[in-house]
Amino acid sequence: MPEVNRFELVETALKHYKDITMETxxxxxxxxxxxxxxxxxxxxxPLRPGKxxxxxxxxxxxxxxxxxxxxxxxxxxxxxLFHNAFLIHDDVEDGSEYRRGEKTLHAKYGMExxxxxxxxxxxLSIRPLMENLTVLxxxxxxxxxxxxxxxxxxxxxxxxxELGWVHDNICDxxxxxYLRTTLKKTCWYTSIHPCRIGALIARGGEMNLDRFxxxxxxxxxxxxxxxxxxxxxxxxxxxxxxxxxxxxxGKRTVMLIHLLNNCTKREKEKIKIFLSLPRKQRLPxxxxxxxxxxxxxxxxxxxxxxxxxxxxxxxxxxxxxYGDLPxxxxxxxxxxxxxxxxxxxx
Amino acid sequence: xxxKSKKTPKSRLNMTEEDSxxxxxxxxxxxxxxxxxxxxxxxGEKKKISQDVIKGLANATSRVVRQAASILEEEVAAGIVAAxxxxxxxxxxxxxxxxxxxxxxxxxxxxxxxxxxxxIDLAHAATQYVGGLAQRVVTIRGSEKGxxxxxxxxxxxxxxxxxxxxxxxxxxxxxxxxENNSDKIMDKFGFHSTDLVDASGRRIAAEKITFTPSxxxxxxxxxxxxxxxxxxPAKTSAGIYSGLIRATKMDQLQAILVIQVD
Numbered sequence: 001m002p003e004v005n006r007f008e009l010v011e012t013a014l015k016h017y018k019d020i021t022m023e024t025x026x027x028x029x030x031x032x033x034x035x036x037x038x039x040x041x042x043x044x045x046p047l048r049p050g051k052x053x054x055x056x057x058x059x060x061x062x063x064x065x066x067x068x069x070x071x072x073x074x075x076x077x078x079x080x081l082f083h084n085a086f087l088i089h090d091d092v093e094d095g096s097e098y099r100r101g102e103k104t105l106h107a108k109y110g111m112e113x114x115x116x117x118x119x120x121x122x123x124l125s126i127r128p129l130m131e132n133l134t135v136l137x138x139x140x141x142x143x144x145x146x147x148x149x150x151x152x153x154x155x156x157x158x159x160x161x162e163l164g165w166v167h168d169n170i171c172d173x174x175x176x177x178y179l180r181t182t183l184k185k186t187c188w189y190t191s192i193h194p195c196r197i198g199a200l201i202a203r204g205g206e207m208n209l210d211r212f213x214x215x216x217x218x219x220x221x222x223x224x225x226x227x228x229x230x231x232x233x234x235x236x237x238x239x240x241x242x243x244x245x246x247x248x249x250g251k252r253t254v255m256l257i258h259l260l261n262n263c264t265k266r267e268k269e270k271i272k273i274f275l276s277l278p279r280k281q282r283l284p285x286x287x288x289x290x291x292x293x294x295x296x297x298x299x300x301x302x303x304x305x306x307x308x309x310x311x312x313x314x315x316x317x318x319x320x321x322y323g324d325l326p327x328x329x330x331x332x333x334x335x336x337x338x339x340x341x342x343x344x345x346x
Numbered sequence: 347x348x349x350k351s352k353k354t355p356k357s358r359l360n361m362t363e364e365d366s367x368x369x370x371x372x373x374x375x376x377x378x379x380x381x382x383x384x385x386x387x388x389x390g391e392k393k394k395i396s397q398d399v400i401k402g403l404a405n406a407t408s409r410v411v412r413q414a415a416s417i418l419e420e421e422v423a424a425g426i427v428a429a430x431x432x433x434x435x436x437x438x439x440x441x442x443x444x445x446x447x448x449x450x451x452x453x454x455x456x457x458x459x460x461x462x463x464x465x466i467d468l469a470h471a472a473t474q475y476v477g478g479l480a481q482r483v484v485t486i487r488g489s490e491k492g493x494x495x496x497x498x499x500x501x502x503x504x505x506x507x508x509x510x511x512x513x514x515x516x517x518x519x520x521x522x523x524x525e526n527n528s529d530k531i532m533d534k535f536g537f538h539s540t541d542l543v544d545a546s547g548r549r550i551a552a553e554k555i556t557f558t559p560s561x562x563x564x565x566x567x568x569x570x571x572x573x574x575x576x577x578x579p580a581k582t583s584a585g586i587y588s589g590l591i592r593a594t595k596m597d598q599l600q601a602i603l604v605i606q607v608d
């Protein structure tokens with residue numbers, strides 16, 4: 001069963017990269033007061049069973065380009081800390097109840113404590129980047145800083161765009177709007193910058209990093225759409241978040257945008273009213289109704305098709321970004337992960 | 347800080363101090379196994395996804411992928427313009443590029459806090475790095491003769507812009523001087539542009555932008571002028587529109603096009 005092994009290998013490699021990231025990440029957490037309301041909470045999200053995609057991509061790209069994975073470790077840790085800070089704040093903003101199979105931080109400890117823990121994570125991510133200075137030198141450290149600055153800025157801008165759609169109850173959105181927001185909110189920090197930073201470190205700054213942009217965007221967008229699909233059709237135990245949570249939150253997923261553009265005028269008006277209500281006033285039967293419309297109009301199938309096409313384009317771009325490198329296991333991992341990401345059920 | 351994990355994962359992945367390369371068994375990209383369709387754990391659904399992906403791979407022009415490519419180019423161009431704007435506001439770039447970075451750095455240092463000082467050291471190093479990158483095979487220059495190529499700190503791209511603001515309905519013509527600094531002939535190549543976008547997302551479509559000549563070859567150590575023409579539609583709103591010009595066949599040869607419409 002070689003195919004099954006290959007599936008397992010991606011997960012094994014992800015676990016390996018995550019393990020070494022976590023080991024280093026934990027060394028950057030202060031061991032001092034205030035513990036109960038701050039430092040004891042910081043490892044909570046990173047230690048939950050996430051995939052570790054971002055540090056994995058960063059370190060594997062570094063290896064694929066002939067670099068030493070240990071040189072990319074601090075940057076991978078910083079990316080993972082930023083990611084977890086985003087998740088904490090994202091859960092607060094969306095009012096989510098579950099993250100990676102457990103209660104969200106704010107559901108467990110309260111809003112104020114959770115927001116502050118997220119802030120602390122953002123701050124803590126700076127230290128590993130500063131420590132790059134001693135290992136990578138000022139030139140490369142500065143370049144990584146500029147990559148991270150762009151990554152974080154794009155993410156918060158994308159998040160603002162998405163929150164704005166929900167806040168203003170915008171319902172006339174197109175696929176293009178979705179892709180642009182996904183690029184900003186997800187792709188720069190999930191896939192494009194981790195690859196760019198890994199290669200930057202491997203090559204000591206001497207390369208054109210734009211070769212990763214398309215690969216990372218297509219892969220990240222496929223990943224995001226698959227995440228949105230799993231939110232509708234996945235199993236909570238495996239997926240780790242509440243199923244249908246995106247409908248409860250009124251999140252403008254590719255499925256919702258497709259539905260709004262394909263349903264009848266009357267249905268659209270009714271959906272708009274549903275989306276205008278605060279989350280707590282939405283009823284289970286209405287959430288179910290929106291889901292049934294998505295099924296009726298083929299919105300989920302449409303999203304699957306888009307994810308597949310984007311994943312296909314990512315595989316094509318893989319050869320632009322990595323094609324000229326020797327065949328290594330790190331390179332193979334990056335290739336395999338594209339398919340893994342859209343076939344996953346977690 | 348970067349010690350090896352005490353708990354070695356029970357997997358085929360290993361990393362040691364001597365050999366930090368990750369090793370795990372796989373079919374390899376070049377192997378037959380590596381090229382097989384991946385069917386996952388016995389699910390027909392997954393097999394179908396794989397087939398769809400392979401189709402997507404073959405079909406490079408699916409609508410969603412075309413849209414994504416276009417959005418990416420616009421966003422990258424917008425990011426480079428924004429970075430240049432920040433750079434211009436923060437530091438006197440011309441002085442740095444004219445080879446007197448120490449003077450500027452010294453002026454900053456006088457007032458800088460100790461922590462900020464570290465960042466300025468990094469800025470100094472980055473400036474030197476940018477200078478190093480300026481050695482290119484083919485460069486683009488603005489219209490002024492003898493002017494050095496302009497590069498931004500982030501994207502190292504030159505900026506092409508009109509001397510004055512344009513009015514809707516007018517045709518902007520911007521000379522772009524190309525210089526081949528190598529001893530090899532540059533085979534026939536042309537240019538294309540993204541849509542020009544302003545801060546509010548309004549656009550001037552890419553088809554309004556033409557290049558004369560539309561294709562050219564460049565002999566060793568020769569220069570040639572290409573005119574970039576922009577037909578500004580009559581109903582264009584006032585604003586600063588920018589986009590990215592790229593050369594065919596040469597990924598590195600890019601420039602930012604900026605048009606101000608009053």
